[in-house]
Amino acid sequence: MIIPVFVVAQARWSAEDIYLFVAAFGAMGHHLPGMIRAYGDRALFQRFRWRFIFAPIFLVVVCTTSFLWDLKTTMRKWAHSLR
Numbered sequence: 001m002i003i004p005v006f007v008v009a010q011a012r013w014s015a016e017d018i019y020l021f022v023a024a025f026g027a028m029g030h031h032l033p034g035m036i037r038a039y040g041d042r043a044l045f046q047r048f049r050w051r052f053i054f055a056p057i058f059l060v061v062v063c064t065t066s067f068l069w070d071l072k073t074t075m076r077k078w079a080h081s082l083r
Contacts, residue, residue: 009018038044038052045052
């Protein structure tokens with residue numbers, strides 16, 4: 001049943017697009033239960049409150065910065081600054 005779905009999907013999207021969709025769907029299925037537990041369990045959230053608040057903000061800033069400045073350039077600058 002899955003093979004005809006992919007045959008039809010390949011007529012509309014490239015193999016890379018299909019792969020990215022499947023990977024994103026799998027990643028959501030992997031991470032969502034942990035997020036529901038972390039943000040839904042009051043005791044766990046109180047224990048790690050600042051991590052749960054600032055970690056997503058930090059990741060958004062890092063990802064946005066890497067996207068805007070080009071990841072390779074950013075990593076080269078960072079590696080060069082360590083020398």
